[in-house]
Amino acid sequence: MTETVVHVTTLEQWRSVLDVWFKQRYEWPFGNKEYRENLFEDGGRFLFLDNYIAYNMSNPSSKPFIEYSEFMAQQKENNKMETYYVTEEQLDFIQELKEKLFPLHALLTKSNRYENIKVELSGQDEKALLRYLGGDTSIKFKVKEQLYRLWRIDSAGDKVYMTFSFGTPTYIPNENYAFTAPLEEIKKWETPAWSLEKVD
Incomplete structure (x- = not known):
């Protein structure tokens, strides 16, 4: 993955960039999804994304960076299609459900074999699954990369x-x-x- 560097100037911009990356399932290197406003208040103005989220007060090694407004414009372009990352087993389950004549009925029926398959999607992912099964074509599911x-x-x-x-x-x-x-x-x-x- 190519490193992305975003320059922010306000706490609201800091939070917005983190919101986008948290939604894409990225975390800080110590494994959480907190805003860490204290890092911004201590002078952090550059947010970095590679395999995890990092920050710096300046732009070390003069890495090419983009301004917050350009970053958000890219997100609007990318958000025309919402992508949710799931396991291989979950993707197979979702595709199998999608092929059913009444997918929600199959999902909710107690006697159906789907009750034994754990989907374990987060709240946002569950809503996306329901929208997807309902015919929303702006949503796609992909297998998340194995780490x-x-x-x-x-x-x-x-x-x-x-x-x-x-x-x-x-x-x-x-x-x-x-x-x-x-x-x-x-x-x-x-x-x-x-x-x-x-x-x-």
């Missing part, structure tokens, strides 16, 4: 995960704060000391 992380056993016999501290690889015991990335990116960091595993 991976690296782990190893430390000298105390505990499982630890690779993460980064100020750009330097290190380890952490909590898998929720591990560095996660698509397979081709994670393989760049794989060594004989680290084992690869899929992120659920």
